[in-house]
Every structure is written in structure tokens, then in C-alpha cells.
Amino acid sequence: MSITPEQQAEIDALREEQHETRRATVPAVEEVLYQPLQVLDHGFVRVVDYMGDDAAIVQAARVSYGRGTKRTRDDQGLINYLMRNAHTSPFEMCEIKLHVKLPIFVARQWIRHRMANVNEYSARYSVLDREFYIPRGEQLAIQSATNNQGRGTTGAGEQLALGSVPVPQAAPEQRPGRRRKTRAEQIAEMQRAEATRVEAQRFQKPMTEDAQRSFDQYDRLLDDGLTRELARIGLPLSTYTQWYWKTDLHNLLHFLALRGDAHAQWEIQEYARVILDIVERWVPLTANAFHRYRVGGARLSAEGLSAVKRMLAGEEIDPAELEMSPREWRELKQTLGLP
Numbered sequence: 001m002s003i004t005p006e007q008q009a010e011i012d013a014l015r016e017e018q019h020e021t022r023r024a025t026v027p028a029v030e031e032v033l034y035q036p037l038q039v040l041d042h043g044f045v046r047v048v049d050y051m052g053d054d055a056a057i058v059q060a061a062r063v064s065y066g067r068g069t070k071r072t073r074d075d076q077g078l079i080n081y082l083m084r085n086a087h088t089s090p091f092e093m094c095e096i097k098l099h100v101k102l103p104i105f106v107a108r109q110w111i112r113h114r115m116a117n118v119n120e121y122s123a124r125y126s127v128l129d130r131e132f133y134i135p136r137g138e139q140l141a142i143q144s145a146t147n148n149q150g151r152g153t154t155g156a157g158e159q160l161a162l163g164s165v166p167v168p169q170a171a172p173e174q175r176p177g178r179r180r181k182t183r184a185e186q187i188a189e190m191q192r193a194e195a196t197r198v199e200a201q202r203f204q205k206p207m208t209e210d211a212q213r214s215f216d217q218y219d220r221l222l223d224d225g226l227t228r229e230l231a232r233i234g235l236p237l238s239t240y241t242q243w244y245w246k247t248d249l250h251n252l253l254h255f256l257a258l259r260g261d262a263h264a265q266w267e268i269q270e271y272a273r274v275i276l277d278i279v280e281r282w283v284p285l286t287a288n289a290f291h292r293y294r295v296g297g298a299r300l301s302a303e304g305l306s307a308v309k310r311m312l313a314g315e316e317i318d319p320a321e322l323e324m325s326p327r328e329w330r331e332l333k334q335t336l337g338l339p
Contacts, residue, residue: 002042002129002131003036003044011034011035011036011046014033014034015033015034015035023051024052024053024055024056026050026053026281026282026283028281028282028284029047029050029278029281029282031281032047032278032281033047033048034046034047034048035047036099036101037274037277037278039101039102039270039271039274040102040103040133040267040270041133041134042101042131042132042133042240043100043101043102043103043133043240043271044099044100044101045098045099045100045271045274045275045278046098046099046100047096047097047098047278048097048098048099048244049096049097049246050094050095050096050097050282051094051095051096052093052094052095052249053094053282053283054075054079054283054284054285054286055075056093056094057079057082057090057091057093057094057249057283057286058075058078058079058090059093060089060090060093061078061082061087061090062078075285076285076288076289079285079286079288079289080289080292080293082289083286083289083290083292083293083294084289084293088250089250091248091249091250091253091286092248092249092250092251093248093249094248094249094282094283094286095246095247095248095249096246096247096249096252096278096282097244097245097246098244098245098246098275098278099242099243099244099245100242100243100244100245100271101240101241101242102240102241102242102271103132103133103237103238103239103240103241103267104236104237104238104239104240104241105237105238105267106265106267106268106271107120107241107243108237109259109264109265109268110245110255110259110268110271113247113251113254113255113258113259115247115248115251115254116245116246116247116251117245117246117247118243118244118245118246119243119244120241120242120243121241121242121243123228123229123232123241124228124229124232125228126228127222127228128218128232128235128239128240128241129240130215131239131240132211132215132236132238132239132240133238133240133267134204134207134208134211134238135204135207135267136200137199137200137201137204138200139266139267140199140200140203140204207238210236211236211238211239214234214235214236215235217234218231218232218234218235249279249283249286252275252279253279253286253290253294255272255275256272256275256276256279256290257290257294257295259271259272260272260273260276260295298335300332300335301324301328303322303323303324303328304324304328304332307322307324307332308332308336311336
């Protein structure tokens with residue numbers, strides 16, 4: 001994460017300020033207010049401002065004058081009900097403003113979530129820093145054979161190693177459990193790690209060199225007097241940009257449900273992970289309901305629900321008889337934990 005001394009001094013000055021207010025504040029969010037939380041190699045997320053808390057959601061749902069009930073259990077029950085039944089407007093009463101530094105290719109995915117207010121760093125007005133994203137070795141993977149927009153995976157859900165190099169493997173009966181690894185196993189493990197590192201460099205090196213060349217050309221064009229708005233057009237999608245992004249809690253949770261999902265690109269998942277940590281600080285009761293009903297829950301089609309009822313009644317289900325695509329049937333079985 002790249003924070004200059006001047007930027008850190010500005011953050012420190014903001015964090016030293018104290019303001020009296022009658023508005024609701026959340027101590028757990030105040031702890032991280034203005035602080036850059038690192039994401040990827042040069043990125044971050046900062047909470048710049050927020051409005052509302054769990055009590056504001058309860059207050060809006062009941063259209064009450066107070067802070068909700070005195071018992072957290074009652075507030076949690078109402079928030080669970082709102083989340084379970086897909087109510088939206090009470091959650092829209094809470095808002096948050098984030099300062100995000102992210103690669104342009106992540107920003108292009110992010111901005112598809114349109115229900116937000118955005119102001120992005122202008123490369124027409126300012127010169128971009130020489131900062132670009134290079135994936136770590138463990139994030140390099142081949143193209144998925146089943147997902148046209150995803151990384152390849154093994155049956156265990158782990159990313160495929162690129163161009164696997166043959167290295168000695170410990171015999172199955174010798175693979176370590178709780179016992180100490182043998183010298184042969186240690187050597188084999190080191191060889192696998194070295195093979196992975198070398199293979200990663202085969203991809204990281206040209207990616208880095210390409211970005212460096214693009215920035216060299218960018219600097220030359222600026223030095224030669226070309227306008228900034230034209231000099232920037234040859235920079236790669238890995239270049240970092242920044243924006244202020246303000247949204248309400250309902251739309252933020254929708255963003256997290258999609259971009260925190262395992263099907264999303266790993267890089268934007270990392271941003272979703274950090275933002276979810278912020279949400280858990282900010283509105284813990286809502287975050288609990290979100291995990292129970294959105295992240296950990298499941299949605300079924302009418303045909304899927306009918307199939308579940310028939311299975312519970314002891315019927316044998318023939319997928320060919322169902323008005324479901326093979327993919328939907330696979331997803332249903334996966335949801336139910338069936339082979």
C-alpha cells in the first residue's frame with residue numbers, strides 16, 4: 001500500500017479532530033475512520049463518513065421517534081425479519097462514504113453497481129502515479145474450462161497450478177499427518193514451491209515489463225508537452241485509480257453478495273472482504289442477518305422447491321422429468337449437499 005508521508009500526515013490530522021454531535025456514532029467504526037485498510041499490493045479502502053446504525057434501521061422500520069427497543073434481541077429479530085423478507089427501504093436509511101484505491105479493471109467491474117454516488121480521480125487534471133497491479137504467484141491460473149470469465153479450478157476448488165513441473169512426490173503412505181516430515185518430503189515440498197515461483201515469474205515478468213514500458217511512454221509524452229487526457233490512453237488496465245464512493249446499506253449489501261461470492265474475480269473479492277469487515281463493525285446486527293439469510297441462505301425456483309418437497313416425501317427424482325436445466329439441477333444438489 002502506497003501512502004506518502006504527506007497523505008499520512010493528513011490522515012493523522014483528521015483522526016486527531018474531535019466533534020461533538022447528537023448524531024448516532026459507532027465506536028467500532030470510529031476506530032478505523034479515515035484509516036487506509038490495505039487491499040492487494042497498492043490498494044486500500046478508507047471510511048470517510050457514515051450515517052446511521054442498526055438502531056436507525058429499526059427506527060425507520062417502525063417509523064418511531066426513539067432509538068428502537070431497549071433489548072438487542074428484539075432489534076435483531078426485526079432486522080432478521082426485514083432481511084429474510086427482502087425489505088429494502090429501512091436499510092437504505094444508512095449510508096457510508098468510502099475512499100477506494102483500486103486497479104482500473106476492478107473499477108470497471110465495480111462501477112456496474114449503479115446505485116451509488118461516485119467521484120473518480122481525474123487523469124485529465126492530474127498526473128497518475130506509477131502504480132499498477134501484478135498478481136501474486138498463487139493467483140495466477142489457467143482459463144477455466146467451464147466458466148468463460150473465470151480462473152480454472154480443480155475438483156477441490158483450488159486454482160490450477162500453471163504449467164506444472166514434475167517434482168518428487170511423497171508416497172501416499174508417507175505423506176505427513178501429525179508426524180514430522182521426512183527429509184525427502186521437505187525437499188519435495190521445497191522443489192514444488194520453487195517450481196511454482198519460477199512458473200509464476202514466467203507470467204509476472206512480461207506483465208511488469210509491459211506496464212513499465214507503458215508508464216515510460218506516458219512520462220515521455222507528458223515531457224514532450226502532450227495533454228494529460230491523451231497521454232494517459234496507452235496505460236494498462238492494471239493502473240491504479242482512486243474514487244470516493246457513497247452508497248446506502250441496502251445497495252452495499254447487494255454489492256457484497258455479488259462481489260464477495262466465490263464466482264466473482266478474486267481481486268474484487270478482496271475489496272468486498274475488507275468492506276464486509278467494515279460493515280460488521282458498523283451494523284453488527286444487520287451483518288449477522290446478512291450472513292444468515294443472504295450469504296448462508298439459498299433461493300429456490302418453484303420447480304426447485306417442488307423437487308425438495310418430493311425428496312422430503314421420499315420420492316426418487318428423475319432430473320429428466322423436471323423443468324430445470326442441468327445446471328440448475330446441479331446447483332440445487334450442491335445447495336442441498338447431495339452427491
